[in-house]
Each structure stands twice: as C-alpha cells, then as structure tokens.
C-alpha cells in the first residue's frame with residue numbers, strides 16, 4: 001500500500017501540497033481582491049459623491065447665472081423701452097420706437113399701456129403693440145392672444161403700492177410661457193406691460209441630461225422646468241418639505257437630499273433669487289449617479305473571478321512541477337524501502353528539488369556501494385577465517401615426546417593468515433623437521449605455504465606407502481621448489497629448511513633454501529656460553545620458487561646427548577621494542593643458550609618471555625615460529 | 637648524477653671511478669621498482685648500503701631480480717658499507733650477491749663484555765684472513781671487544 005492512495009498519515013488527514021498551495025494562493029488572491037475593492041470603491045464612492053455634489057452646485061450656479069442675466073437683460077430692455085416710449089404721446093412715434101426695438105429683440109411679444117380711469121377706477125387699454133413676427137408664428141394659437149385677464153386685480157394692487165416695477169414669469173395652461181414686466185408711469189397715470197416669450201430660454205438653458213432643472217416662484221409654484229412630466233401632485237408632495245426647508249435657510253443657495261420613496265434619493269441644489277422672486281434648483285438621482293460605480297464594482301468582481309481562475313490554473317500547473325518530482329522521489333524511497341538501491345530518479349526541474357533528487361541518487365549510490373563493500377568484506381573475512389582454519393590444520397601438535405627426542409613448537413601469526421610454517425614427521429627411525437617462511441603475508445602467502453606443507457606430507461606418505469628409500473633433505477627441497485614455483489609463480493618465494501635426524505646414526509642431515517640458520521646447542525657440563533652454540537650455516541641454496549633449476553646440497557652434523565636444535569623464523573629476532581631497536585641475534589642467542597639445559601617447552605617459553613619483556617607491548621610485525629628439539633641418546 | 641625517489645627508498649646515482657655508485661637510503665621492500673635502477677646501469681655498479689635501515693623478504697626478491705638483470709648484461713657489482721641486516725641476507729640468501737659480485741666493505745657488530753658497549757665496525761673484506769674477525773679494542777673502555785655474532789656464520793661470504 002503506497003501512502004499516496006491512503007487518506008491519512010499517522011492518523012492525520014493527508015492533504016497534498018498541491019491543494020495546500022492552491023488554497024493559499026486563492027486565499028491571498030481573495031484577500032487582495034476584497035481589500036482592493038473595499039479601499040478603491042470606498043475611495044471612488046467618496047470621490048464620486050464629492051464630484052456629484054460639486055457638479056450639482058456648479059450646475060445650479062451656471063443655470064441661475066444664465067437666468068438672472070436673461071431676466072436682467074429683459075428687465076433693462078423693458079426699462080429702456082419704457083423710458084423712451086414714455087416721452088412720446090403720438091401713437092406713430094410710439095410704434096416707430098417699438099419697431100426699432102424689435103430689430104434687436106426677437107422674443108418681445110407685445111406691449112400694452114393701461115391707463116387708470118379715475119372715474120371707473122378701471123384700467124383701460126390705451127395703446128398696444130404686438131410683435132407681428134410672433135403673431136404670424138403663433139397664428140391661430142389662442143394662448144398667445146390671451147391677455148392679462150387674471151392679472152388685472154393684481155395690477156390694481158401693484159398700482160396702489162409703492163412698487164415701481166413688477167416682474168413675473170407666467171406659465172399657466174392658459175397662456176404661452178412668458179416674462180411679464182409691468183412699469184408704473186406716474187406721468188401718464190397708467191401701467192406699461194411688456195411681455196417676452198421664454199419658451200426658447202427654457203430649451204436653451206435646460207440642456208443637461210443628468211440634471212432635471214426647475215424654476216419656481218417663492219411659494220414653490222413651478223414656473224419653468226426641463227421635464228414637464230415630473231411636475232405632478234407627487235412632485236409637490238415630495239418638494240413641500242424642501243420648500244419649507246429653504247424658506248428657513250440662511251443661505252440663498254445650497255444642496256439638500258430628498259427622498260422620493262419610489263425613485264430613491266435625490267440630490268437637490270438650489271439658488272434663491274430675491275430680485276426676481278424665483279428659486280432655481282436642479283435634482284439628480286443619487287441612484288443614477290452611482291449606477292456607474294455599481295457597474296465598476298460588478299465588472300471588477302467578474303474580472304477578479306476570471307483572474308482567480310487563471311491563478312488557479314497557473315498554480316495547478318506550477319504546483320505540478322513541484323509535486324510531480326516530489327511524488328517521483330517519494331515513489332523512489334518506497335522502492336528503496338523494498339530493497340532497490342540501484343535505480344535512479346530523474347528530476348529535471350532545475351531547482352532545489354532537482355538538487356534533492358541528485359543528492360538522493362548520490363546517497364543511494366553510496367549506500368549501494370557500501371552494501372557491496374560490506375558484502376565483499378564479509379565474504380573476504382569469512383574467506384580469511386576459512387583460510388586460517390585450513391592453515392591451522394596444517395600445523396602439527398606442538399609437543400612430541402619420544403625416547404630419543406623431545407620436541408616443542410610454538411607458532412604465532414602476525415596477520416589473519418601467515419606465510420610461515422613448521423612441521424615434523426616420524427618415519428622409519430627418522431625425524432623429519434621442516435620450517436619455512438613465504439615472502440609477504442595474507443592469503444597468497446598462506447596458499448603457497450599450504451601447498452609446500454602438503455607437499456612435505458605427500459613426499460613422506462609416498463615413501464611410507466612404497467616402503468621406499470630415505471628422502472634426502474636436498475631432494476625434498478628440490479621437489480618443494482617446483483611446487484612453490486608452480487603455486488607462487490615466481491612472485492611468492494619461500495625460505496625453507498629441512499633437517500632429518502637419524503636415530504640410528506645420531507646425525508642430522510640438513511639442507512637450506514636461504515632460511516635463517518637454525519642453531520644448535522652442543523651440550524657440555526659447564527654453564528652454556530655463546531661458544532656453546534653453532535649455526536647450521538652450510539648446504540645453502542636458493543629460495544624455493546625462485547628458479548626452476550635451483551640446486552640444493554646436504555650437510556651432516558653429529559648429535560650428542562642433550563644437544564638442542566632450535567629452528568626459528570627471524571620474526572622474533574627482527575622484532576623491535578618501543579625505541580624501534582630490534583631484539584637482535586645476540587640477545588636472542590643468549591636467551592636460548594642460557595636455558596638450553598631445560599626441557600624444550602621451558603626453553604621456548606623462556607625465549608618468548610624474554611622476547612615479550614623486551615618488546616614491552618609492541619607486537620612483532622612478523623610471524624613467530626620457535627621449535628626446540630632436545631635429543632636423548634642412550635648409553636652415551 | 638640523478639636521484640631516484642621511490643615510496644620507501646631514495647637512491648642517489650653518482651658517477652664514480654669506472655661506473656656508477658648507487659647510494660641507497662631507506663627501506664628495501666616490495667615497493668622497490670628495479671626498472672629505474674636498471675636504467676642507470678654501468679659497467680661497474682657500486683652499491684652503498686650504509687643508510688639502508690630495513691630489508692624484508694619481498695625486498696630481497698626484488699633486489700635479487702635487479703642484480704641478476706644487471707650482471708646478466710655484464711655489469712660488475714660491488715657492495716660497500718653493508719650493515720648487519722644486509723650481511724645476514726648475503727649469508728642466508730643465495731643470489732643476493734651475484735656470481736660476479738663482491739662485498740668490499742661491511743659493518744660488523746662488536747660487543748664489549750666488560751662495559752656492554754656495542755660498536756659497529758666497518759671492515760674491509762680484503763683485510764680479513766679467512767673467516768676470522770680481527771680482535772679490536774672497545775672504543776669506550778679499551779678492553780678487548782669481540783664480534784657480536786657467530787663468527788663463521790657472519791663471515792660466511794668470505795672465501796675460506
């Protein structure tokens with residue numbers, strides 16, 4: 001079961017890095033999007049509100065300025081016309097003046113002079129002039145022909161008052177919208193009434209699409225507006241509070257918010273003109289003003305979701321580049337857990353994961369190498385152990401006690417597998433003694449030694465089997481030479497010494513293949529000295545395995561009772577102490593002859609004691625072989 | 637003049653009267669590469685063993701290969717200043733001195749029984765009469781000092 005298919009790790013839910021990364025990306029993105037919207041929209045809304053506010057203020061400013069200018073201009077025109085016409089009494093003069101005036105003013109509708117009849121106390125029309133162009137244009141329109149009917153009573157009040165001029169914008173169902181200017185003439189005891197068409201004024205000033213503009217009188221009655229359908233009972237209901245508010249307002253201008261239940265909130269900017277007795281105001285729907293903002297928010301959210309999706313896809317692709325190599329590595333660790341130390345994992349992501357994969361491969365390679373080495377080493381060690389066991393079997397028992405001789409041998413290998421060997425064999429009243437030392441150490445040397453020792457064995461068995469002749473030491477060496485030559489291939493040589501003790505003749509015949517010379521203690525009753533020992537330094541030949549044609553000779557020495565023959569390898573003699581000074585021949589010889597009267601085991605153990613005391617803990621680098629043979633000859 | 641530097645040994649090759657002298661310094665062991673030595677062969681090769689501190693069985697093998705190679709092509713070999721370890725090999729190992737080779741000078745260990753002083757005395761083979769070491773006086777106390785080895789064995793290489 002691989003952990004990828006499991007839903008838990010050690011009891012905790014398994015969540016892929018991929019999803020963790022995705023979630024973190026989305027959370028980060030959402031937070032940024034929301035905070036972006038929150039701050040920018042807040043800013044934008046604030047800005048937009050201020051903008052709309054300022055815009056509506058400046059709008060009403062310009063509207064009212066325009067209207068005031070228009071009205072002032074027509075008022076001044078009226079005054080000018082009044083002043084001129086008031087000077088003349090002839091009707092023709094008056095007509096001439098008015099016609100002249102018409103050339104500069106195309107909205108002038110008509111002029112009427114009402115004279116007060118003191119007897120009837122009624123105003124009587126004495127002179128009137130109507131703009132013929134307008135008359136032609138409005139031909140048949142009764143509204144244009146209607147005069148001042150409703151205003152006569154007002155005219156009375158005005159005439160009685162101290163006011164010189166009255167000024168009205170008239171816009172009722174009965175008449176065309178117009179400007180009404182009445183100027184009192186004390187000289188002629190009457191009132192001049194001038195009228196100007198204002199239809200075109202409304203259309204020329206109310207051009208804004210976002211604002212709805214109104215001009216009302218002080219009471220709130222709508223005189224001119226840009227959108228007639230808006231002026232109904234609902235309008236007056238809504239605006240009654242507005243008019244109350246601005247009546248009490250200190251300033252002549254301002255901005256207020258009104259709530260039209262069905263249409264939402266409206267921003268209303270206004271300006272009061274006391275000269276003309278009018279209120280100019282514009283309304284704009286807040287909802288409408290912020291409609292665009294809502295659109296922006298909506299579009300931002302849609303765009304945000306789109307970007308979110310793109311991020312999702314990109315992160316998915318991106319995290320794949322992380323999780324895929326990781327999964328690869330994970331699968332590799334699983335196969336490694338199953339014992340595969342050889343496969344490699346290939347990651348080409350060019351990042352830390354590739355480095356991880358590379359070092360992972362390096363690690364598995366190393367582990368594999370170490371495993372192989374451990375295996376090899378284990379094999380080698382067991383091989384060495386086997387070789388040692390085999391080799392140990394080649395050594396004879398260390399002690400041999402017979403009537404004519406008493407022998408004791410000691411062997412200690414410096415390495416797992418030594419190249420030294422010693423042995424003996426009794427055959428037909430003869431004692432064969434062997435000692436040899438192969439060059440080098442370890443398995444190759446041990447193998448050569450093994451073949452040499454088995455060769456010795458074979459020679460003697462052969463002689464025994466065929467009831468044969470005596471094998472002379474030189475013949476044995478010659479045979480051994482060819483064996484060592486064969487197994488050692490001239491690379492591993494052996495020094496070798498063969499001695500044969502004949503119990504009948506009490507002689508030793510020996511032959512030496514460059515082995516260090518054995519020494520013999522010649523017994524005398526006196527205390528042994530260095531003069532009591534001799535070396536068997538003759539019958540020297542080449543080392544075994546050196547040349548195929550090596551020749552060996554024999555040498556015979558006499559043996560007397562209690563003589564002691566010592567065979568040894570140079571290991572102990574060449575071994576050093578802590579000062580790196582070798583034990584040396586003199587000390588070694590002395591160690592031997594000083595106890596030569598003891599039995600062989602005591603001699604060997606004594607030499608070892610002296611040697612190890614001298615070495616003082618430094619182990620000999622070479623193998624150590626010591627073999628002492630003491631001869632006992634009856635009757636002498 | 638050349639210096640052969642190997643793992644365990646350094647050999648100075650200097651021109652001498654009649655050939656080259658090899659001055660050995662270090663250990664003669666399995667690391668000895670004889671090819672470099674053979675390269676410096678001459679009609680007469682004088683080998684100076686004075687500073688050889690150790691020789692093992694593998695080194696003996698290599699050395700024998702060297703002396704056999706050069707003597708086979710007619711080089712005459714003379715050993716000088718042989719320390720005790722070399723003399724032992726000369727005595728023990730057949731072939732260490734090739735047939736046409738000779739030991740000219742060697743060290744012999746001398747031991748004074750009176751003051752236990754050890755001396756290494758350089759002897760000239762041609763001065764000896766048979767295998768008998770000369771009697772010398774101890775360099776420390778002036779008493780008689782004897783060769784510190786089995787005389788006939790140590791001088792085995794001297795013709796009888």
Ligand SMILES: [Zn+2]
Nearest residue numbers: 748751774777
């Ligand atoms: Zn002395």
